[in-house]
Amino acid sequence: MSERVLVNQLKSLPAGPVEVSGWVETVRDQKKVQFVVLRDETGAVQLVNPATRPSDPSTGSGTDPSAGSGTDEAALALTETIGALSTGTFLTVRGELKHDERVKLGGVEIKVGELVIAAAANPETPIAADSSPDKRMDWRFIDLRQRRNNLIFRVQTTLEHAMRTYWVERDYIEVHSPKLMASPSESNAELFEVPYFEDKTAYLAQSPQFFKQMAQVAGFGKIFEIAPAFRADPSFTSRHATEFTSIDAEISWIDSHEDVARMQEELIATAFQAVADKHGAEIQELFGIEVHVPALPFPRIPLAEAREIVAARGYDIPRTDGDLDPEGERQIAAHVAETFGHQFVFITDYHPEIRAFYHMRDEETGLTKSYDLLFNGVEITTGAQREHRVEVLIEQAKEKGLDPEHLDFYLDFFRFGAPPHGGFGMGLARVLMLMLGESSIREVTYLFRGPTRLAP
Template sequence: MIKRELIASLANREEGPVTVAGWVEKVRDQRYVQFVVLRDESGAAVQLVNGGVVRELDPNSEDPKDADRHVRTTAISEVATGSFVIVSGELQKNERVKLGGIEVQIDKFEVVTAADPETPVAPDSGIDVRLDWRFLDLRRPEQALIFKIQTTFLQALRNVWVEKGFIEVQTPKLMASASESRAELFQLEYFDTTAYLAQSPQFFKQMAQAAGFGGIFEVGPAFRADPSFTSRHATEFTSVDCEFSWIESHEDVMQLHEELIVAGFTAVKEKHGAEIEKLFGQTLEVPTVPFPRIPLAEAKEIVKERGYEVPRNDADMDPEGERQIHAYVKEKYGHDFVFLTDYATSIRPFYHMRHADNASLTNSYDLIYRGVEISTGAQREHRIAVLEQQTVEKGLDPKEMSFYLDFFRHGVPPHGGFGMGLARVLMLMLEQSSIRETTYLFRGPTRLQP
């Protein structure tokens, strides 16, 4: 390992010898002195000061007499933005320096890899250009922070699950049959048969309940052959999934769901709150519990009273309706989250349990955050006779679903769970315009690279 110190740690360090490494962000060449702004993966930057030359590694040099081997000399002003360098020098406190009141007087400056002088991405480049050069875009501190936040958020969720005795699983993404219908499925050749990319791990999550695992969770990819170009859709995305047994209703699922959200937001605020305020200009709020709960039918009436009517042929809540119900909840409860409950059987999958006293409604919910749906959860139907009947009612062939239905022929406890889009949560948390910003490498109808 190269011995160096992260730039973010220098503010708490005493003056003296130091070695840092990172990317050249800016070079300012004056008559007798050169200034370099260097940034590393910690997200922080430091000013380097030098009045001499720079040593650049040359991979083509084979001169055994060269004590430093693979080295040539060049003026510091010639170093291109984006070049990766290793610098040794003297750390000094200087209140006049805007970058944290410290600077490094250079003794040795080695260019490990020189960047092309012309940078293909500018600060004002559009999202498509930035995605074409995603590795350069991710060097920006705010972009790197997104994925540090993602790491903290997921770790907090895992902590809750593990403390409750949940088991982490990794389910297959190649399926022999469609999960619910053949809509929005990627189909591919698989030796002498056909396979499908999984839309969700739903069936495999429920298999774990039949296996007696109790509570399980998974963070993994999911695929939707949806030719959508909206700010919240992708053809490949990361799904946060959870399923657990011995529930009484979907209320149990909602309670765990909000507990996980609060844990994740609390961890992010504690670890990254100051950086979020600095780089994104907002103060992250940890939501209070319980989250408001509103039956879908009632939510539609509330939205109608606000001057917007969800189209009559749409049994679901449309995007504008979601925005309107969020505005209502924000005004009345001061909350950014709301559970919309009791969705119609007609728009829910066959495996959602129906109301005991009203078969037209399901024990299910959508979680809306800042006017956007981020998750769907439900109590599942675990009674084989009822499940077979609902399969037929949805127009599915029980023979094609036999591998799934077999789970329930051998005893399955009452259970439920949810699936949540990770990039959507981060997009809304940080008030970004698109999940393209909060997805490491975005995949959409027209993007397969990089």
């Protein structure tokens, strides 16, 4: 038996015997010849079979298997098998590879010698190209067979690998923090409760925040994590999910949040370069998007100035807490694109009222040493220097209406010494959505989870 070859390897192989496996994308069953487009995880190839038909009694044409040889019977059976193939059927084909530049699909084709069906698909496909997003999500395993969707997750793989490589080459430690917690990490309102042993209640982690900081106190210095996070937020927007992949990093011995921002912008530029190098042409072909590698440094705009810019553009932000709303983010992004020719912008200097209690505050301005990072008008990151002085943490927690006793396990981290540190959390799906110009994180999430979706 010959060894399976991937479709993207066929072009480099000499003509001759070959074996490929994949699923049926289309079948054209013509009178004298049959064509099948077979797709695997790397691409598609055309299969061709000279059709052998049974004799027509009225004309005497065709092949009469009762009068023919075993070869004729096998050819007839193969023709019938191909004619009955349904879209989505998984099969293996052994045949002769031929190079022909006239073949639009890669300049190669395979003349079928033997066809082995691994699993036949039902003839009626439950979704079509124009099916609604919800319908496609119901049948996500079929929806993902598209070349375009396959590329999304190849891009995701390259993006994550490039980020990991950036960190590992700089001696960061990768951690895997627990996703079951005994107490809330940030906001009680956004927590999923889970029944635990002996009538206890656990919570699904909405962020690895506290455990990232614990690693700094443990002396790890620089850490990262790419892992699930959970938010019990009943939002139905294009950028929210109840389970998502969070990209997190935390570093020690910083002077301010600027050290975190510089690390993050380098990380993003490195990862985007890797995606552009490996997938840029295919992204352009399938998404009509050019992957722009962002120039360093990214623009920085203080929040107060950003609000003035938005107001000058004619938009009145309705929020009363002083933060930007989604339209405000789009407006400031438009300004940055026009002024700096950049897709990214750090919005800095947030008021403590709209930041977590553990964000460090500037002693002169009273504003937090924090930022949001916007990409094409959508927030993808919150980053900050953390407050590492336990007495200050306690006071800031009280200001937020939090009971320090409920935070004892966290505050204990800082009672035995802690370095100045900071970090960020970034949503992977949002980055992919914006990079590929998609309208919703549903399209770039392998299996989306939202308030009304728990399956498949």
